[in-house]
Amino acid sequence: MTHTEGLRERVEDYSLLWSLVLVVGVLSVLPxxxxxxxxIAPGGxxxxxxxxxxxxxxxxxxxxxHSLVTALGGTLLAVVVGGVVALLVSxxxxxxxxxFVFCFVLPMMIAPQVVALAxxxxxxxxxxxxxxxxxxxxLGSRNPLYSPEGIILVxxxxxxxxxxxxxxAGLRTMPRELIEAALAGGAAPMTVLRTIVLxxxxxxxxxxxxxxxxxxxxxxxxxxxxxxxxxxxxxxTLIYQRLAGLGPAVLSEVAVLSMLIGFIAVIGILxxxxxxxxxxxxxxxxxxxxxxxxxxxxRLPVEIxxxxxxxxxxxxxxxxxxxxxxxxxxxxxxxxxTATLSNYDFLxxxxxxxxxxxxxSFSLSATAAVAIVMIAVPLAYFLVWRRSRLLRxxxxxxxxxxxxxxxxxxxxxxxLFLKPLPLIGxxxxxxxxxxxxxxxxxxxxxxLRPIISAYYQVDRALEEAAQVAGARxxxxxxxxxxxxxxxxxxxxxxxxxxxxxxxxTVSALLWSSGSETLGVVFFSFQQGGDxxxxxxxxxxxxxxxxILMLSTLxxxxxxxxxxxxxxx
Amino acid sequence: MNLKPLLxxxxxxxxxxxxxxxxxxxxxxxxxxxxVLYTSQPERDASQTVAGFKKAYxxxxxxxxxxGTTEVLGKLAAEFSGxxxxxxVLLIADAASMESLKKDGRLLPYPGANTAGLDPxxxxxxKTYFGSKLITTGIVVNTSAKSRPASFADLANPEYKxxxxxPSPLYSGAAAIxxxxxxxxxxxxxxxxxxxxxxxxVAVRGNGAVLTAVANGEKPYGILVDFMAFxxxxxxxxxxxxxxxxxxxxxxxxxxxxxxxxxxAAARAFVDxxxxxxxxxxxxxxxxxxxxxxxGMPSWLPAGTKIKLMxxxxxxxxxxxxxxxxxxxxxxxx
Numbered sequence: 031m032t033h034t035e036g037l038r039e040r041v042e043d044y045s046l047l048w049s050l051v052l053v054v055g056v057l058s059v060l061p062x063x064x065x066x067x068x069x070i071a072p073g074g075x076x077x078x079x080x081x082x083x084x085x086x087x088x089x090x091x092x093x094x095x096h097s098l099v100t101a102l103g104g105t106l107l108a109v110v111v112g113g114v115v116a117l118l119v120s121x122x123x124x125x126x127x128x129x130f131v132f133c134f135v136l137p138m139m140i141a142p143q144v145v146a147l148a149x150x151x152x153x154x155x156x157x158x159x160x161x162x163x164x165x166x167x168x169l170g171s172r173n174p175l176y177s178p179e180g181i182i183l184v185x186x187x188x189x190x191x192x193x194x195x196x197x198x199a200g201l202r203t204m205p206r207e208l209i210e211a212a213l214a215g216g217a218a219p220m221t222v223l224r225t226i227v228l229x230x231x232x233x234x235x236x237x238x239x240x241x242x243x244x245x246x247x248x249x250x251x252x253x254x255x256x257x258x259x260x261x262x263x264x265x266x267t268l269i270y271q272r273l274a275g276l277g278p279a280v281l282s283e284v285a286v287l288s289m290l291i292g293f294i295a296v297i298g299i300l301x302x303x304x305x306x307x308x309x310x311x312x313x314x315x316x317x318x319x320x321x322x323x324x325x326x327x328x329r330l331p332v333e334i335x336x337x338x339x340x341x342x343x344x345x346x347x348x349x350x351x352x353x354x355x356x357x358x359x360x361x362x363x364x365x366x367x368t369a370t371l372s373n374y375d376f377l378x379x380x381x382x383x384x385x386x387x388x389x390x391s392f393s394l395s396a397t398a399a400v401a402i403v404m405i406a407v408p409l410a411y412f413l414v415w416r417r418s419r420l421l422r423x424x425x426x427x428x429x430x431x432x433x434x435x436x437x438x439x440x441x442x443x444x445x446l447f448l449k450p451l452p453l454i455g456x457x458x459x460x461x462x463x464x465x466x467x468x469x470x471x472x473x474x475x476x477x478l479r480p481i482i483s484a485y486y487q488v489d490r491a492l493e494e495a496a497q498v499a500g501a502r503x504x505x506x507x508x509x510x511x512x513x514x515x516x517x518x519x520x521x522x523x524x525x526x527x528x529x530x531x532x533x534x535t536v537s538a539l540l541w542s543s544g545s546e547t548l549g550v551v552f553f554s555f556q557q558g559g560d561x562x563x564x565x566x567x568x569x570x571x572x573x574x575x576x577i578l579m580l581s582t583l584x585x586x587x588x589x590x591x592x593x594x595x596x597x598x
Numbered sequence: 599m600n601l602k603p604l605l606x607x608x609x610x611x612x613x614x615x616x617x618x619x620x621x622x623x624x625x626x627x628x629x630x631x632x633x634v635l636y637t638s639q640p641e642r643d644a645s646q647t648v649a650g651f652k653k654a655y656x657x658x659x660x661x662x663x664x665x666g667t668t669e670v671l672g673k674l675a676a677e678f679s680g681x682x683x684x685x686x687v688l689l690i691a692d693a694a695s696m697e698s699l700k701k702d703g704r705l706l707p708y709p710g711a712n713t714a715g716l717d718p719x720x721x722x723x724x725k726t727y728f729g730s731k732l733i734t735t736g737i738v739v740n741t742s743a744k745s746r747p748a749s750f751a752d753l754a755n756p757e758y759k760x761x762x763x764x765p766s767p768l769y770s771g772a773a774a775i776x777x778x779x780x781x782x783x784x785x786x787x788x789x790x791x792x793x794x795x796x797x798x799x800v801a802v803r804g805n806g807a808v809l810t811a812v813a814n815g816e817k818p819y820g821i822l823v824d825f826m827a828f829x830x831x832x833x834x835x836x837x838x839x840x841x842x843x844x845x846x847x848x849x850x851x852x853x854x855x856x857x858x859x860x861x862x863a864a865a866r867a868f869v870d871x872x873x874x875x876x877x878x879x880x881x882x883x884x885x886x887x888x889x890x891x892x893x894g895m896p897s898w899l900p901a902g903t904k905i906k907l908m909x910x911x912x913x914x915x916x917x918x919x920x921x922x923x924x925x926x927x928x929x930x931x932x
Contacts, residue, residue, distance in 0.1 A: 281676060359813070361740070459684065543660070550665075559829070
């Protein structure tokens with residue numbers, strides 16, 4: 031390598047690095063900084079009164095405690111469910127694997143508040159299921175889901191696919207030699223799991239846990255449906271209540287509370303960093319995945335267990351949704367005389383906004399997913415392989431916009447973009463672009479975490495060989511690194527797409543005529559008492575997504591191995 | 599150069615312009631351009647209102663932001679803080695929020711608004727906001743429920759323990775007014791809400807959630823706005839609406855122009871439309887009681903029925919609103 035070429039390489043490196051830092055700065059730091067300004071200097075004047083008032087209020091600390099309890103509990107449940115399912119699906123010889131994966135991931139498509147409502151009905155006095163087995167609680171008895179345990183249960187179910195997808199992408203790269211060597215050496219399957227699989231899978235597992243924790247911490251829909259009636263406030267619902275007031279101090283109070291959430295999220299991510307830095311997780315990948323453990327006599331019970339779980343997680347809310355969508359008004363008992371398609375007719379032919387929302391949400395989520403993967407693959411390269419203090423900060427701040435409740439990020443975006451952009455003089459306020467900005471900021475971490483975990487498992491030798499052969503960074507990223515991290519990248523893109531497609535809290539404040547999102551229209555119907563329209567829209571969403579997910583199978587032959595989680 | 603034709607043309611043009619101006623003055627300035635509306639109306643009603651307005655004023659292009667009262671106020675708060683409110687007109691559930699916006703000097707008076715035939719209590723004396731309809735709050739019951747409570751007070755009886763749901767005033771503007779109205783009454787007061795809480799009444803997020811819970815039988819009794827109950831009943835939901843003995847607390851869903859409006863002509867036209875007979879009839883067709891009684895009543899209300907309204911002092915409710923919400927949050931821990 032000549033001197034000038036080395037220089038060129040370094041210039042390229044640095045310009046890529048700094049443009050990525052700039053992107054993260056704009057997406058993650060800018061909104062937060064604007065919010066911080068509102069917290070400590072409301073109206074441009076430094077003042078600590080709001081800060082002191084909020085931090086000395088008992089309600090703040092109660093909500094903080096509740097947030098920690100539900101976030102930790104929900105994470106634990108999601109990790110146990112998602113983790114066990116991922117291991118069983120990826121490492122054993124169960125049948126119908128692809129169909130199961132498909133059904134296990136689909137619930138992410140159903141909005142959290144729908145899931146919460148469906149579960150309420152399952153456990154409520156009017157539950158058809160409990161009535162059937164004679165266990166229905168007495169009329170008027172308190173629904174057991176209106177409790178911290180209820181919130182934890184629904185959060186855990188909602189986010190189990192998150193752990194599942196991250197871990198499954200990791201398991202795809204599990205080298206078969208190690209497992210086979212251990213088995214040949216006489217180790218029991220559980221020993222192999224404990225001493226080989228789990229240690230090697232620490233990066234994706236930790237990434238899944240971290241994602242789950244911030245998701246539970248920032249979730250608003252589930253504690254809103256279950257926690258408000260249950261008198262169990264958490265930080266996101268407390269923030270929402272503060273917003274209900276109108277006045278100069280509202281935004282500052284909201285900003286201070288948001289900082290508190292951000293603080294908890296940062297502690298979580300620091301712990302994650304600590305866990306990953308202690309060891310070396312690199313594995314050299316082979317093209318073939320490990321031979322499945324034979325479950326023998328256990329196969330059928332395990333399969334029944336998995337499908338029961340899937341029935342609970344997917345079919346309960348889905349059936350509730352579909353049944354509601356088929357009656358003329360909420361509460362009408364469904365039978366052959368009352369069933370009607372009028373709600374669908376209204377949505378498809380009588381209501382422009384619903385159709386527009388479907389198109390908007392689809393293009394917004396798909397754009398966000400692709401753009402984030404394109405940012406995250408090179409960014410993770412620097413974060414994992416070129417550590418520095420600056421990069422550690424970058425890693426931390428990407429987490430923040432996701433941990434904050436969406437409504438707070440939306441307010442930050444309003445404050446930022448209300449006035450036309452400097453230099454170019456264009457305004458993105460009240461356009462679809464401000465929503466895209468927030469999606470990129472908010473969901474960056476969903477793409478970044480799985481990809482980072484993939485880098486931890488990649489042996490750098492391949493990339494170094496390409497470098498010695500003279501391939502420059504961009505070329506190495508594209509031809510060597512991207513194929514290696516592709517399964518994780520699609521897992522990330524999928525997480526982003528599924529989450530953004532139903533997203534409500536960000537766009538609730540940012541949409542304008544013509545740029546409605548599905549979540550907004552869905553919520554509007556529900557709020558106006560038109561739950562049947564909402565249910566029909568929810569059902570349509572699930573149908574459209576199912577078709578989309580199935581149609582990816584047509585492309586499967588051209589994609590690198592292990593990219594689609596629902597295809598072996 | 600002969601200036602004569604040019605001069606003649608100038609004269610013709612100016613006469614024409616004057617005539618046009620006169621004509622416009624006589625028939626009212628035809629408003630045009632963009633109008634931004636922030637509203638908390640339900641989705642379908644909001645789009646019908648806009649469609650009706652555009653039919654009456656085809657020159658105006660309406661941009662709409664629709665959400666719950668909390669979100670609308672949150673967006674406005676952020677826009678005020680950023681120094682550039684984008685909304686021209688507001689159409690939100692309760693007058694108390696309007697009153698506090700007025701106090702902060704955010705609203706533009708419209709002295710020329712057509713208030714003839716309106717109840718004087720339904721609009722602001724300073725002509726900054728105007729009630730567009732009447733939305734009353736009463737009791738909703740599932741048709742399979744055992745009893746029929748006759749009054750709000752009944753709902754706090756032990757008989758209804760754990761069976762009552764209501765919209766949280768922290769999320770619903772109509773519920774906030776209900777709270778402000780009921781807590782000042784000696785027969786109800788804060789005592790009433792404390793009793794409700796002791797009976798495990800559940801405060802949920804908004805009127806839509808109350809309707810869903812009662813119609814599904816999850817809670818047999820609820821506190822709900824009239825039109826939502828009657829519209830659902832008309833479509834087959836198994837519910838009944840009861841006008842409580844104490845009378846119904848009511849909101850007026852006022853319309854107002856923001857002082858910072860970029861298009862005052864179109865904004866005034868919007869207020870005109872809402873208060874016009876056409877606009878009022880549209881409200882009736884959506885199932886609302888109109889502000890202008892002369893256009894008729896919704897079909898669910900038998901002709902000649904007089905709904906007993908709880909008297910309300912909007913200025914006072916606006917003043918105590920923040921403290922009320924805080925106290926409610928403490929009583930209901932929510």
